[in-house]
Amino acid sequence: MNETTTSQELSRRTFLAAAGGAAALTAVRASGVSLSAAPAFTLPALPYAQDALAPTISAQTVALHYGKHHQGYVNTLNKLTTGTPLSGKPLEEVIRATAGQPAQAAVFNNAAQIWNHTFYWRSLAPQGGGEPPRALAEAITKSFGSLEACKTALTEAALTQFGSGWAWLVADKARHLKAVKTPNAETPLTSPDLTPLLTLDVWEHAYYVDWQNRRADYVKALLESRINWAFAAENLAKA
Numbered sequence: 001m002n003e004t005t006t007s008q009e010l011s012r013r014t015f016l017a018a019a020g021g022a023a024a025l026t027a028v029r030a031s032g033v034s035l036s037a038a039p040a041f042t043l044p045a046l047p048y049a050q051d052a053l054a055p056t057i058s059a060q061t062v063a064l065h066y067g068k069h070h071q072g073y074v075n076t077l078n079k080l081t082t083g084t085p086l087s088g089k090p091l092e093e094v095i096r097a098t099a100g101q102p103a104q105a106a107v108f109n110n111a112a113q114i115w116n117h118t119f120y121w122r123s124l125a126p127q128g129g130g131e132p133p134r135a136l137a138e139a140i141t142k143s144f145g146s147l148e149a150c151k152t153a154l155t156e157a158a159l160t161q162f163g164s165g166w167a168w169l170v171a172d173k174a175r176h177l178k179a180v181k182t183p184n185a186e187t188p189l190t191s192p193d194l195t196p197l198l199t200l201d202v203w204e205h206a207y208y209v210d211w212q213n214r215r216a217d218y219v220k221a222l223l224e225s226r227i228n229w230a231f232a233a234e235n236l237a238k239a
Ligand SMILES: [Fe+2]
Pocket: 065, 069, 117, 201, 203, 205, 206
């Protein structure tokens, strides 16, 4: 161990002591994680139990989708950003700072996928579906003509997204609502004129265990009984 390493080690120890003392140091050591790799980005908790969306989305799908895919994006982003100026920055800032930059594509993809998935889980609810709250219902009627027309537009966006991607309900600056689709990790978060209200994940990993190739049935089931209109209404209120 040279002098520089010793200095770094002492610095880490000082930080850990400030952050939680000996218990934190013991926990990090027990986990086998390098002391220098304390994760800057973490996986947000699911807003419900893993089996709460069944049978529309099974506990097995959630375990894989949340526990493996979503967690995987978090792990990869930490690997990509540790020791860089992006480490520890707010996720939205990382996404906006790297969007549209080919050299930063891996960071953008993983950061955006973390954000998109967190937004997706909150776009669903065990007791979803039904009628939207009044202010959202009025915006939907004004923008689409009816709730059914809104669902049709969301379904079309979800089904015409070729390959992996997302379908979104968004509001523009005039609070006009529309359904849009994005490929891969792309997100309306990077569009200054758009506020995302809710999203549907149409990557195959979101539905293949439960619905196999039947993306249309998955989307229909979500819109009937799992879509979280209250979450969309909260986002519209902030738009
Ligand atoms: Fe996904």
